[in-house]
Amino acid sequence: MLRSHNERLLNKRSGVELSGAEIVVQSLVDEGVEFVFGYPGGATLHIYDAIFKHDGINHILTRHEQGAAHAADGYTRSTGNTGVVLVTSGPGATNVVTGIATAHMDSIPMVIITGQVMTQLIGNDAFQEADIVGITRPCVKHNMLIKDVKNIASAIKKAFHIAETGRPGPVLVDIPKDITAEKTQYVYPKSVSMRSYQPRVKGNDRQIKRGLEMLLAAERPVIYTGGGAVLADAHKELTEFARYIGAPVTNTLMGLGAYPASDKQFLGMLGMHGTYEANMAMYEADLIFAVGARFDDRVTGDLTKFSPRARFVQIDIDPASISKNVKTDVPIVGDVKVVLLQCLEALKNLEKPEAERTSKWWQQIAQWRGENCLKFDSTSQFIKPQQVIKSLCEITGGDAIVTSDVGQHQMWAAQYYDFDKPRRWINSGGLGTMGFGLPAAMGAQFGNPDAQVACVTGDGSILMCIQELATCLQYKLPIKIICLNNRYLGMVRQWQEFFYEQRYSHTYMDSVPDFVALSESFGHVGMRIENPGDVDGALKEAFDLKDRLVFMDIVTDQGENVFPMIPAGAGHSEMVLRPEENLKPGELS
Amino acid sequence: MRRIISVLLENESGALSRVAGLFSARGYNIESLTVAATEDSTLSRLTMVTRGNDAVIEQILKQLNKLIDVVKVVDITEGAHLEREVILVKVQAKGSEARDEMMRLIEIFKGKIVDVTETTYTLEMTGDSAKISSFLEGLKNTKILETVRSGITGISRGKSALRA
Known part of the structure; x- marks a missing residue:
């Protein structure tokens, strides 16, 4: 529908003389762009005027440029379509740097168009000038940096091509204001x-x-998959492949959903806050089959203790x-989906694996699973954050798009929400950007208007992009904000408790706002939940409000910590499973 | 281990800073870096000398290849190759004995005296890094007023050529 509409416009406009600003807009339309997330300013005035005159483009006005970048990012992660950001020069551009770095670390395709001061002013410390090409x-x-109006269309085409192919990532196009006024065919x-x-x-x-x-000869194989499997949309191929091989599967924080969490071969997430069974399996494995995963330090722990007996594909x-x-040992360079299809084809000519070969391995895994490492105290008088996520998963049928900010709540969401499908779990895994969750949820809701979108956040993170509540009202986005409010920067507090003798330096949030009043002032529904018995009912009530944003301020147990945990500097076999166990302070990092 | 890496890159503004930025961002060291246009005006050729173990050099080559403006990357120290550096040295040359001694030294190293005043010589010498080191060693007892080195450039021996 959109494409054919674009083709008509393309035919109509191709070969016609347009201004640089009109070319920017028309190029985006011809690229099939659905949404542009942005914020206007001096250097983009011509472009915004062209947007005003063009009916083929949906511009979403956020309340901060950082929000625009994260919204485009959330849109991309949830749909697979490249997000587009449009901001002005100077502060407009520097405000998107965090959003760009967030996308870059997680290999998210994004095209960012920044206005720049006029060509003859570049380098003169002009008003709202920043060397954004240098900065980013x-x-x-x-x-x-575009220097000629004739190059705008080809630069934008190139930007999308580079952003979307290979290992995806953000591409920035900086356009001086005078270039957007000039005309060309x-x-x-x-x-x-x-x-x-x-x-x-x-x-x-x-x-x-x-x-x-x-892999077929291994007795203790593990299939370890990461964000690359999600980005390549390889979930079907991965599931088919893993089931055929019969090996256990673990996903990284970025890879959750690429393999169904409810599958019996799934070990859960691995890494610092991964499950006991996933990390022990990694430690004891004789073969690690890595699929679109990059052996990040949060995954491997101490490299000298990482999978000591394994070979690696x-x-x-x-x-x-x-x-x-x-x-x-065996590197295979290629698109994860294409390579997995090649693997499935190649397996036809190899002997089918016998279940016998790994039966001892599965027995061992069953023992580790018996530890039930994700159990928590459910009799507490305080609301347990883990229980909130479990209830959220149940009430949304495990099918919501869940975005998160960064900290304890992020880990609980990853641990306790069972993602059976890809592009449902949206978080800043690489850069760890607080403030990501709410704008990312907006982008996800734009891209999936009928989906239930939940933003799991904390009382620290949510304030970092709280202004976007206004955007949510303007576009009537019925996001559900699940704020696990413990009046602490919980993850930092957790480390201070374990490794800094409980010196809680600047992690207590002394004046948390009244989130109910705050969300009401933005025109939304606010709820405050303080008793464990009220959580399920409140969640149902919130999700029943289909056309309203609901801010759920859930007052949780202040002392709760994320377990299991591999202390920094330790290996996979040195996990701490429960609060009672003594943490051996590792090397701090 | 010392390596000489040759890079063909698009002759676009900012291309050089992408390469230099990569090295500083990832903590690789650069001993020397030279860059200039090639016979194809759309391409620049960059030569850098770096040090690292095999794993580090492998990462450097991969990361360079990943830069969009980089067309080709090759570690020329992997095979037979030639390397050259130009050094210009301004030295004190007072009195006929000192001046004669300097003439002899420059002849031994097949260098040139390219500028003269009543009290100074400016010497030019071309060679690989070992030759330049010995030359500087030979100037040990001479008062050096100024030194400038071009940085190493290099090319592989044989028929194969680094082209886009």
């Missing part, structure tokens, strides 16, 4: 070809065969992610 160079996949390129950029998609067949033979689209932290 380390946190974008690529960026460019408009032609939007159909395709891009670059001699310096030709990402590899298909895996090497010989390597694939070697990797599969190792690694599928990744980015050659630089292979053997970066852990030396890989």
Whole structure:
């Protein structure tokens, strides 16, 4: 529908003389862009005027440029379509840097268009001038400054191409104001070809065969998958592959949902706050089959103690992610989905694995599972945050899009919400950006208007982009904010309790606002929940309010900590399962 | 281990700072860096000398390849290669004995005296890093007023050529 509409407009406008500003807008329309998240300013006045005159583009006005970037990001993570951000020069551009870095760390495709001061003023310390190409160079996949109106359309096409192919990432296009006023003949390129950029998609067949033979011969295999499996939309192929092999599967924080959480082969998340069974399996494995995962430090713990007896097969689209932290025995460079399809094909010519081979392994895993590492005290007089997430999962049928901020609530959401589908769990895993959750939920709701969208947050994080409540009202976004309010910066407090002899330096939030009054002042529904018995009823009530944003201020147990935990500097076999156990202070980092 | 890495990159503004920025952001060291245009005006050729173990060098090559403006990357120290550096040194040269001694030294190293005043010589010498080191060693007893080195450039031996 959108495409055919665009094609009509494309036909109508192609070859016509347009201003740079009109070219920016028309290029986005011709690229099939559904939404632009932005905030206007001096250097983008021409572009905003072109938006005003064009009926083919949906511009979403956020209340802060950072909100625009996170909203575009949430839209992308939940739909797979590239998010677009449009902001002005100087502070408008610097305000999106956190959002760009967030997307970059998690390999999220994004195109950011920034206004720039007029060409002749560049370098003059002009009003609202910032060298945004220089500032963002380390946190974008690529960026460019446009110097000629003739290059705008091709630069935008190139930006989408680079953002979406290979290992995805944000691409920034900086356009001086005078260039948006000049005119030229408009032609939007159909395709891009670059001699310096030709990402590899298909895996090497010989390597694939070697990797599969190792996997089939292994007695203690683990399939370890990450965000790459979600980004490549490879959940179906991954599930089919893992079931055929019969090996246990663990997902990283970024990979949750790529393999169904309710499946019997699923071990849960691994890493610092992963499950006992996932981490022990990683430690004892003789073969790790990594799929779109980058052996991040939160996953591996101390590298010298990481999977000491394992050999490694690694599928990744980015050659630089292979053997970066852990030396890989069989590297396979390629798109995760394409390579898994190649694997499924190659398996037809290899002997089918016998269940016998791994039966001892599964017995061992059953023992670890018997630890029931995610159990928590459910008799407390205080609301347990874990219980809130379990109830949320139940009441939403496990099918909500859940965004989160960063901290304890993020870990509880990852641990206790069972994600059976990809693109349902949206969080800043790499950069760990507080303030991400609410704007990301907005983007997710725009992209999935009929979905239930929940933002799991804390009393610290939510204040970092609280202004976006106004955007939610303007566009009538019925997001449910689940604020696990413990009056602390809980994750930092947890580390201070364990490793700094309970010196709670600046982690107590002394004057938390009245969130009910605050959300009501923004025109939304506020609820305060203080008793464990009220949680389920309140959640149902909130989700029944289908067309309203509800801010649920849930007062939780202040002393609750996230377990299990691998203290920094420890290995997978040195987990602390419960608060009673003594934490051995590791090396702090 | 010392490596000489050659990079062909798009001759676009900012391309050099992407390469330099990569090294500082990821904590790789750069001993020297040279860059200039090639016979193809759309391409620049960059040569850098770095040190690191095999794992670090592998990451450096991969990370360089990942930069969008980078067309080709090769570690020329992997095979037979030539390396050259130009050094210009302004030294004190007072009195005929000192001046004669300097002439002999520059002849041994097949260098040139490219500028002269009544009290100074400016010397030019080209060579690989070992030759430059010995040359500087030979100047140990001479008062050096100023030194400038071009940084190492290099090319592989044989028929194969680094082209886009």
